[in-house]
Amino acid sequence: MKSLAGRISRLGIRTKMLLATVSMVMVVGLLMVALVEAITSSYVTRELDEWGASAATNLANNAVEPLLTGNVMEAHHLVENTVRTYDDIAYAFVEDEGGEVVAHSFSGDFPRDLSRINQPGPDEESSVRLLDTEVGLIRDIAVPVQEGRAGFVHVGVSEDFLYQQIADTRNRLILVVLLLSAGGAGMVLLFGHMAMKPLKVLAGKARRVGAGELDVVVPVRTRDEIGVLAQSFNEMAGALKDKIGEISEAREKYKSLVKNVPGVVYTIAADSGVPLYVSPKWTELTGYEVDNSPEIWYKPVHPDDREAARREFKEALAGGGEYALEFRIVHRETGEVRYVSNSGTPVTGDDNSLLCYDGIITDITERRSVEQQLLQSQKLESIGQLAGGVAHDLNNYLMAVQGYTELTMIGMDRESEEHRNLAEARKSIGRATELTRKLLLFGRRSEVDLRPTDINAVLSGLSGMLGRLIGERYRLTCDSRGNALIVNGDTGLLEQVIVNLVINARDAMPDGGEIGISASLADVDQQLLRTKAAGSSTGPGAYACITVTDSGVGIETEELSRIFEPFFTTKPVGQGTGLGLSVIYSIVEQHGGWIGVDSTCGRGTSISVYLPALERPAEAELFREAGGSRGRGRGEQILVVEDEEAVRQLLENVLQSNGYKAVAAAGAHEAHDIFSRNGNGVRLIISDVVLPDGNGVSLVNELVDGRSGIGVVLLSGYTADLVDRKQIEARGFDFLQKPFKLDELLETIDGALGGKGKS
Numbered sequence: 001m002k003s004l005a006g007r008i009s010r011l012g013i014r015t016k017m018l019l020a021t022v023s024m025v026m027v028v029g030l031l032m033v034a035l036v037e038a039i040t041s042s043y044v045t046r047e048l049d050e051w052g053a054s055a056a057t058n059l060a061n062n063a064v065e066p067l068l069t070g071n072v073m074e075a076h077h078l079v080e081n082t083v084r085t086y087d088d089i090a091y092a093f094v095e096d097e098g099g100e101v102v103a104h105s106f107s108g109d110f111p112r113d114l115s116r117i118n119q120p121g122p123d124e125e126s127s128v129r130l131l132d133t134e135v136g137l138i139r140d141i142a143v144p145v146q147e148g149r150a151g152f153v154h155v156g157v158s159e160d161f162l163y164q165q166i167a168d169t170r171n172r173l174i175l176v177v178l179l180l181s182a183g184g185a186g187m188v189l190l191f192g193h194m195a196m197k198p199l200k201v202l203a204g205k206a207r208r209v210g211a212g213e214l215d216v217v218v219p220v221r222t223r224d225e226i227g228v229l230a231q232s233f234n235e236m237a238g239a240l241k242d243k244i245g246e247i248s249e250a251r252e253k254y255k256s257l258v259k260n261v262p263g264v265v266y267t268i269a270a271d272s273g274v275p276l277y278v279s280p281k282w283t284e285l286t287g288y289e290v291d292n293s294p295e296i297w298y299k300p301v302h303p304d305d306r307e308a309a310r311r312e313f314k315e316a317l318a319g320g321g322e323y324a325l326e327f328r329i330v331h332r333e334t335g336e337v338r339y340v341s342n343s344g345t346p347v348t349g350d351d352n353s354l355l356c357y358d359g360i361i362t363d364i365t366e367r368r369s370v371e372q373q374l375l376q377s378q379k380l381e382s383i384g385q386l387a388g389g390v391a392h393d394l395n396n397y398l399m400a401v402q403g404y405t406e407l408t409m410i411g412m413d414r415e416s417e418e419h420r421n422l423a424e425a426r427k428s429i430g431r432a433t434e435l436t437r438k439l440l441l442f443g444r445r446s447e448v449d450l451r452p453t454d455i456n457a458v459l460s461g462l463s464g465m466l467g468r469l470i471g472e473r474y475r476l477t478c479d480s481r482g483n484a485l486i487v488n489g490d491t492g493l494l495e496q497v498i499v500n501l502v503i504n505a506r507d508a509m510p511d512g513g514e515i516g517i518s519a520s521l522a523d524v525d526q527q528l529l530r531t532k533a534a535g536s537s538t539g540p541g542a543y544a545c546i547t548v549t550d551s552g553v554g555i556e557t558e559e560l561s562r563i564f565e566p567f568f569t570t571k572p573v574g575q576g577t578g579l580g581l582s583v584i585y586s587i588v589e590q591h592g593g594w595i596g597v598d599s600t601c602g603r604g605t606s607i608s609v610y611l612p613a614l615e616r617p618a619e620a621e622l623f624r625e626a627g628g629s630r631g632r633g634r635g636e637q638i639l640v641v642e643d644e645e646a647v648r649q650l651l652e653n654v655l656q657s658n659g660y661k662a663v664a665a666a667g668a669h670e671a672h673d674i675f676s677r678n679g680n681g682v683r684l685i686i687s688d689v690v691l692p693d694g695n696g697v698s699l700v701n702e703l704v705d706g707r708s709g710i711g712v713v714l715l716s717g718y719t720a721d722l723v724d725r726k727q728i729e730a731r732g733f734d735f736l737q738k739p740f741k742l743d744e745l746l747e748t749i750d751g752a753l754g755g756k757g758k759s
Contacts, residue, residue, distance in 0.1 A: 029177025287332030508552030
């Protein structure tokens with residue numbers, strides 16, 4: 001049955017309609033044939049009985065006289081005449097009142113079984129009984145003669161006539177049914193063709209839409225169901241076109257996003273880690289082709305990170321939450337090591353079941369480099385603040401030691417042992433002063449004198465001295481040819497940078513070697529700045545590049561990130577302070593530049609200093625030392641504000657011994673008190689910038705406000721506040737950096753009292 005239903009389901013609509021129509025007509029026709037046959041059979045049977053009874057009655061009426069007279073011949077004649085007259089009468093016989101057969105139409109002996117087999121009742125006019133004989137079914141009709149007193153007449157009517165009538169009727173009905181079926185089939189075919197034609201058109205249009213032709217339109221020619229179907233198809237095709245357009249646009253946006261996103265976009269199965277989608281950038285990042293193995297994620301991982309990455313990744317997937325992992329990968333073809341970040345987010349279904357993970361792998365090598373450089377910069381900043389504070393205190397102490405040493409040496413015999421001892425002490429103080437200057441430079445608390453400076457001229461001036469400094473075992477090449485290479489720099493500090501770099505190069509080659517120095521103009525782009533000068537405020541453009549190279553032992557990778565840390569050194573104990581590169585780093589930053597380092601163990605190191613080049617070259621300005629002879633006071637009153645007692649007493653002694661009247665205060669409040677009592681007599685104010693109860697610049701501004709003829713000299717071990725420095729320059733105040741020589745102090749005082757530095 002199922003097979004038949006399956007076969008029918010595969011037939012076309014027109015065939016199905018044809019089969020349904022013909023089947024329906026046939027069933028109805030057969031039902032009609034059966035019904036008509038039943039009706040016809042009943043009718044013909046009744047007619048046959050009536051006709052047979054009529055023939056038997058007629059025979060009975062004619063047989064009265066022969067039965068009463070006993071004329072057998074006449075009776076035979078009547079029976080044979082009846083059988084001959086009616087074709088459908090199979091037999092006829094006459095019985096007397098005693099049941100004896102008087103005459104019959106049988107050619108042989110009379111079948112005794114027919115005698116008295118059918119006798120009408122007393123009140124019946126006839127009796128009919130169906131007999132099954134050798135010649136077929138016979139309807140035996142018995143009619144009494146004179147109510148049975150004279151006998152009975154039997155007529156056997158064959159039912160062949162009955163069946164012939166029924167068969168004729170059935171055949172005519174079947175013919176009608178066949179004609180109706182054929183006509184119905186024809187109508188079905190006609191109307192099916194009319195209905196199927198637009199459906200075929202619709203099907204063709206649907207196939208074209210399926211092939212991608214979204215502009216197909218089905219003409220609507222009728223208002224029936226097919227017309228409604230065509231209209232619905234057009235609406236569906238239009239909606240499908242709009243939706244496909246939206247999907248295509250979304251797909252293009254997604255492709256563009258995946259293509260332009262700075263990383264590998266992927267989707268993985270939550271249970272197995274099998275990649276469901278991996279963007280093409282995977283091959284670009286790792287050098288490996290995309291495959292369907294869960295091991296794809298671990299192939300490019302650095303061997304030292306692989307086990308940890310595998311464990312952490314599996315734990316993250318098992319956890320069912322967001323994850324963010326960082327590890328190193330090795331490019332399959334180039335061998336380049338990169339840092340990557342692998343982060344993912346779980347994707348859940350409507351029932352909150354975990355389906356998969358969407359993730360992205362990004363290259364964070366530059367970010368790690370920036371973070372390390374920023375961390376290094378912050379570390380240097382913290383240590384610089386500490387170093388600057390220590391240097392400030394040391395300068396105060398050195399100021400006192402140097403001042404009292406110079407006071408003691410005044411008037412001594414230069415050939416005496418005491419003078420020589422003090423001279424050596426003063427040299428040691430100078431070396432200590434240079435050390436604090438380095439600390440201040442590192443802490444960015446020493447002011448630099450920036451002027452247009454020719455780097456090539458600086459290198460030319462240093463070349464001879466550098467040759468003597470490194471010794472005969474080293475070969476120095478200095479390439480300073482070409483046009484002027486101008487930067488805004490402090491010549492002394494730039495010389496210090498070059499000298500320190502050359503000394504480091506020398507120390508990296510204990511057995512001798514070659515040291516190269518070169519200067520060139522470099523065009524630096526944003527990419528180089530991001531990788532080499534992260535955290536710096538410098539921008540892209542033209543830079544003067546000073547490069548010092550050596551062929552020494554090189555620097556270990558682990559140590560590269562620490563070489564600019566203060567007090568970090570790879571030299572043996574006693575052969576280095578660890579401040580050389582730290583000071584260089586600070587000097588270069590103060591000049592708005594940055595440092596690049598390339599080093600390979602066993603092959604040497606190249607350190608490049610980048611300084612912003614001036615757009616228009618200019619002659620480097622030369623420093624000129626202030627001249628003039630030391631002045632002598634004539635009793636001018638000078639207010640000294642200094643919180644360090646040793647320095648304050650030194651200044652008082654120096655001023656008084658040189659003809660000045662000194663009034664000292666240990667802080668801002670005490671200075672205000674003194675000035676309020678005796679301010680009219682003060683000709684000069686000497687104040688430390690940093691005071692325990694205030695700021696020296698603010699103090700002198702308050703004291704000289706509205707007064708003329710008062711000079712100002714400010715002192716400090718460092719100048720940390722740029723706003724104060726700007727105020728000092730704006731007001732024209734004199735400034736001395738501690739520790740200073742007494743001659744410098746006296747010359748500055750003489751200039752301030754002579755009109756320079758007046759408010």
